[in-house]
Amino acid sequence: MWAYNETFYQIYPIGFCGAPVHNDGVTEHRILKIGEWAEYLGDLGIGSIILNPIFESDNHGYDTRDFRKIDCRLGTNEDFKEVCEKLHDNNVKIMLDGVFNHVGRGFWAFKDVQEKKWDSPYKDWFHISFDGNSAYNDGFWYEGWEGHFELVKLNLQNPAVVDYLLDCVKMWIEEFGIDGLRLDVAYCLDHNFMRRLRSFCEELKPGFALIGEVLFGDYNLIVNDEMLHSCTNYECYKGIFSSFNCMNMFEIAHSLNRQFGPEQWCIYRGKHLMTFVDNHDVTRIASILTNKNHLPLAYGLLFGMPGIPCIYYGSEWGEEGVKAPDNDYALRPCFEEPKPNELTDFIKELIEVRRNSDALCNGSYRNVVITNHQLIFERRTDNERVLVAINAGDSEFTAGNGELQGNFTELLVNADEIENVTLNGQLTMPAYSVQFLKAV
DSSP: OGGGGOOEEEEOHHHHTTOOSSOOSOOOOTTHHHHHTHHHHHHHTOOEEEEOOOEEESSSSSSEEEEEEEOTTTOOHHHHHHHHHHHHHTTOEEEEEEOOSEEETTOHHHHHHHHHGGGOTTGGGBOEETTSOOTTOOSSEEOEETTEEEEEEBOTTSHHHHHHHHHHHHHIIIIIOOOEEEETTGGGSOHHHHHHHHHHHHHHSTTOEEEEOOOSSOGGGTBSSSSBSEEBOHHHHHHHHHHHHTTOTHHHHHHHHHHHOSSTTOTTTTOOOEEESOOTTSOOHHHHOSSGGGHHHHHHHHHHSSSEEEEETTGGGTOOOOOOSSOOGGGSOOOSSOOOOHHHHHHHHHHHHHHTOHHHHHOEEEEEEEOSSEEEEEEEETTEEEEEEEEOSSSOEEEEEEEEEEEEEESOOSSSOOEEEEEEEEEEEOTTEEEEEEEO
């Protein structure tokens, strides 16, 4: 699976392109802006973008009206075809947000039910009772997503609904050439639907990637050979920023060992979960870290640990943004152009080093040294061994361990010089540092 060796870049298009929050019905060709960033993304080393909703919707994109039409606030289908071509020309693949659990109240089939009630041929596309009423006084009750009745839950056990959604996916692949899907609220989706989606997409476009949004629970239930290739690793998302803010590296070390460690009971060994330090739903990492010196270290940890790293647009240069109690607008801004800086250069280096390292992409995980402020762990495959060493403290630290033996090459070097290191049971770790040491 190509996705396992790549770095992803997430964009929330309605915010990124400066579109109005509510659908005003006016067609503007804003989505072309994503194509203008294609060269920057290719230069950064991004393997694929993840685009949050781009199809015609009532407001924020997750309340879909039409799965076959680009949202008028963003442009036209022809505009998006042009964007996809530019991205592919820069070796950047495209993953769309598959919002299959629910639709908006403006969805064409739901509007037909509103009009015809019992006589609508689409009444079984949703979970409807004509014995009740909705909060919108529709004359019937329907199930919304987690109590949000502007999001009408689809009946994924209805074969007609599944056939319709798969036909839409087929159109996205054939018309736009997309390479994968992020499945919104994958933890809500019918398992048989995900099995059907996996086989359908694989037959249509071998290597098509499916990554689910999962907040909790056992990821093995949906990340397996029959359903999804990966899902979001929220457990380690929390562990990353919390370990730095509390100066307690034991937290992330425990989570990583629990998930990927060498013991037989470790639960996700061999899996490639999607890792991140922020996204369109949570406060940005630059705003959540209490010590700004930890910002590059958080990315060093992200690219050293098991998983598929995903960067949220703007965070690669340290953009801030705090989640509000009642909306996410501050998390989804519009930038006129990229604003790369030293952090961006460091992340670019991390992307390149990881892409060329079998151990960092696919290797096993094992803790070597853990203190409150320092963490050293090993990533290993049959042909490569890399030590990832992080010092979150404000002073130099010398770690001691019998496994710190042998000759290594420092992979994170900014110039053309290659630094060779010989370890004799100790490793000196500069203050606020990240080291990727490859055994030679």
